[in-house]
Amino acid sequence: MTIFKTVALGIGLTLGATAAYAEYPEKDIRIIVPWGAGGGTDGIVRKLATIAEQEIGASMYVENIEGGISATGVSQLMGAEPDGYTIGVLTYDSVVTVPWQNLVPDYSLDRLNLIARVTSEPDALIVSTDSDYKTIEDVLADAKERPGKVIIGIQNIGSRLHLAALQLQEETGTEFKLIAYPGGAAAQKEAMLNGEVQIVSTSLGDFSSLLDDDKAMGVVEFTDAQNLTYTSVPTAAAKGLDLRMGSFIVVAAPAGVPEDVAQKVEGAFQTALESDEFQSWVSKIGVTPNWLGTAEVTDWTNATAEAIYRDLDKLVEDGVISK
Template sequence: MKIKKILLTTLISSTLTTAFAADFPSRDVRMVIPWGAGGGTDGIVRKLSVIAEKELGGTIYAENIEGGISAIGVMDLMSAKADGYTIGSLTYDSVVTIPWQNKLKRYDLSKLNFIARVTSEPDALIVDSSSKYKTYEDIITDAKAHPGKVKIGIQNIGSRLHLAVLQLEKKADVDFKIIAYPGGAAAQKEAILANEVDIVATSLGDFSGLLDDGKAHGVIEFSTQRNLTYTDVPTAYEKGIDLVMGSFIVLAVPKGTPKDIQEKLEGAYKTALESDEFQSWVKKIGVTPDWLGSDKTGAWVNETKDNLHIMMQDLVDQGILRK
């Protein structure tokens, strides 16, 4: 009798889940963006969501929940009901920095199911248009001739950009004078225009205004494929440097969200990303569409996080970074 009851309960539950998924969405879907309105992540996720609505057959509205370098918004996603009506976007800090700091016990990436990686935004080296450096080779030649003298501006000690520059130093056998600008890309722009530094390390998208105005130019991007917007900037791969580093956007739902609903969301965003509307739009902002489906995104997130944490621990061991 107990076995029949269990089987009946399972059958009813399965039937209700299937019916629920078939009816999804029956109300608006909330997209949590853990950064402020008007930023790069916000713009990309909003654009994708507007297009994805057409495929999904329902409204996706964005909610910006700032704070804690994305932790507040991501924890909101982690604690949301696993019914498909709350989805969220995560970036480098969400995946790497916050887990590394390990200060928030409720912050646990295993509480999420990753449904896709949608973009990559490789880091790059950028110089002022009046710089004596015209190419990547110019920089490396001068850095070899003057160890510790060529000034390169990053954003934060221990940041993704810091790791990228340290890797470049090792791979190219050079030594830069690294200067941190915690204010982000805006502070880097001021520094390069005021000649406080010779080079900055950040994404081409972050410097799109100066690049488009001809006030700066990229000399190398840490990627394997050329930027769709700034096609004249060579990649590290082309220069024989095995260095891929940059930010990204991944989409996730609370763990336990019905699989059929996850598949609907994934399909809607894949269609949106591949649409002519999005592909034409994204070419203008220096970001690369870089789709990875749910079957691979979770493993990619864990591998990325683990590899970078090893590098960061190495910096701690060297006394360069404090955890």
């Protein structure tokens, strides 16, 4: 084979590969949601996918793969072909709980290409409307005046909400009395309605029924992005607090996905997120659109996980929880 023919063949192969990628997608795109159908994450991803498929030019269908606190579905995503035809989403447990507890061998976020963070569901401090607390400043002032006396109802010991309360204490120089309600938001609601607690730490969405019935009110949400549903609740950033805590949805693909394919997925989801259709829909469910693109999402995810690992390791060291 002559040098000319060899070079021509090489150019032809390169152009052929580029053309193949440029034609992506040529078939349906599978989206793995590692939680059950009908849940919050599932609903948000299905809504985004319905809009994003119009932009990307192919059908995008959700497959719910439950189990292992999201590990089962995410592990399947890690092992999928990196061709852009299987993508998936990660949540707090996928990024923090599963790897910190070493629940699954060979589970590593390095096996994924993180494409974008699309939403956040921040944790918040919520008070009973019957209490004297009307603002986060009221809560902090009372806690400083009566150290260890002001009660915050959290969920499980060692949970994200427990960590949020501990970080709030550290940042503000306060000391609260933390009472755990392992039954989750339902148990916290009952405690507030019964007058056991005046303050709880959970998401605004979890307490939407009490918020909408004017039996509770949010005094701060631990985020820097304003909630579109509960616009009267200030963000931590607006109150000068550095605390950021909550769940989130991150779109990811198997590591090794071609860069231009990942860019098409990123662009489709960004267009979907910013669309009037999605913004109008999400403004009614208490979840905040909170975009971070490919250039930023990996560093943000790693920094978030490392900070929470340190808090969890400290709780283990202090004998509060076991690993």
